[in-house]
Amino acid sequence: MLRADYPGQICSIAKALEVVGERWTLLIVRDVMNGNRRFGELQRGLGVARNVLSARLQRLVEEDILERRPYQSSPERYEYFLTEKGLDLWPALVALLAWGDRHSSEPNGPPMLIVHKVCGGKVNDRGICESCGEVLHARDARALPGPGVLAGQDEHLLPL
Amino acid sequence: MLRADYPGQICSIAKALEVVGERWTLLIVRDVMNGNRRFGELQRGLGVARNVLSARLQRLVEEDILERRPYQSSPERYEYFLTEKGLDLWPALVALLAWGDRHSSEPNGPPMLIVHKVCGGKVNDRGICESCGEVLHARDARALPGPGVLAGQDEHLLPL
DNA sequence: CCGAGTCGGTTGCTTGATGCAACCTTGTGT
């Protein structure tokens, strides 16, 4: 994807995509939002090549979307956390999730649910709690496995 | 970007990005939403390579995000229109636009404004009209050049 | 009637990003 620069575009959508439009980038942000903070976790969870993951994390840190913090020394090991700028991507992720849910025709329902932490209500495509009506932000919500995963979770046992 | 498939991912964000996460795809959707419906318009406006644009348009039609309709015959010429599925991407585009606006520090303000057609109010990052509070959809809103472009519109004259 | 231009592509070639496996460093467990 080159480095996803869109020369000549003066639109903020293009600007946003220059930063988060590269392959894997939004999925990395999603994973970090869900609590996967370490290189190995991200690599295994996503199945992304290690050099690519390394490049993306570096770029995300440079762009002030992630912050790299040591969680131990000798040997030094690091975790990645979302900055406020990174957390602000939440509405975009929620919108994409909702679009995928609506149009990918999963047999057993959505694989992932976003719920409002304080009231447990479902979060809609605008990041608004369906139950209490509040306009939410990243910290107000949590992701849970949805009916789509729960129903198919022993799928891989079938061939045995 | 390969063809943007994310094997093993069961999340709807990954599903969505398999379709609209390829380079140029979301910008094509944005342009069509803004009324650029023809191959040549899109190519000139985006600066994308013609073969790539051709491939993206084909994929978007296959995925039922765009519809290809003839607007004249002999020679046959086509226009691309958004389907309902395509129009449903509007909240995601609005969220990305808002994120880009907030974090790209444009000197003269945002280059593009989204306004509610019926009341003229500004649309926020959730696709909600700031003026009347209505939760909007693609057809309820319109894009206008913002202060960022208007202020810099004769920029290209400087070298002369 | 001929040449130039328009529109919507396709083809061939080059460049650059991605995928994959191997390796490195620092340290722990046995």
Next chain:
DNA sequence: ACACAAGGTTGCATCAAGCAACCGACTCGG
């Protein structure tokens, strides 16, 4: 002493993107 973990880096093969040239059907000007 050996294997293993974490967090990467390096080298190489492959695949997608960028670029320019071309094509077919038609219009317009002279």
